[in-house]
Amino acid sequence: MSLIGGKWKSVLLWHLFSDGTLRFSELRRRVPNVTQRTMTNQLRELEEDGLVHREVYPQVPPKVEYSLTDLGRGLGPVLVALKTWGEINLDLFGKPVVRNATAPAAE
């Protein structure tokens, strides 16, 4: 869990799992609610942990492709099981994430 527990890691892994190789901007489009900074961090941690491969093309403008390593691909069953559970119980939680919902709260 320490490897995939980041707020966006499972989502990133899922997209890489189902779409294969993606470049940075493609991932961002698929995960719009993450900041660039955070996405970079999460991807770097995934890379450090050997789940994701990062391929840099020395071009201008830059091009960087992300894909799952064999190790990362091994998480497929986990990702699928998670997704399945999520879809089955989607109605119970409505929106994803957020325990600490942005409670507009008394002001």
Next chain:
Amino acid sequence: MSLIGGKWKSVLLWHLFSDGTLRFSELRRRVPNVTQRTMTNQLRELEEDGLVHREVYPQVPPKVEYSLTDLGRGLGPVLVALKTWGEINLDLFGKPVVRNATAPAAE
């Protein structure tokens, strides 16, 4: 992931999944590295999220039993997949958890 992403949640869920109903102290014995405070919190969040059932017996000394709800049991495949992956790749990481290992570091 926001439901099971807590540092100890997946471990707690696993024990409840494989051992069935357990009382607080039994869980603590199975997960020794968590403080009481934190374990209570994690369990309460799991309860809030409907994954765990908490049954209090009004006795002295207190007795509280934890078990998975149907919803929680639905996570079985996820837990199993996670455990499988973990066991297969155990050697790659040696010890669990810890990205920010307690680096003894230069002193």
Next chain:
DNA sequence: GCCTATAGTGTCAAAAAGGATACCATGTGG
């Protein structure tokens, strides 16, 4: 010369999460 696009960095701040430690209630046993 200026603008654009991509994949970042740097710095700072906010907020969660987790941990340390001490304390509580209470029926029972000595």
Next chain:
DNA sequence: CCACATGGTATCCTTTTTGACACTATAGGC
């Protein structure tokens, strides 16, 4: 009267994580 056991709470503090926002490099196009 005192200690014990269980399943907590209450406080306070530290560490981690995430987010906001601004800034960068550089080739190509106008």
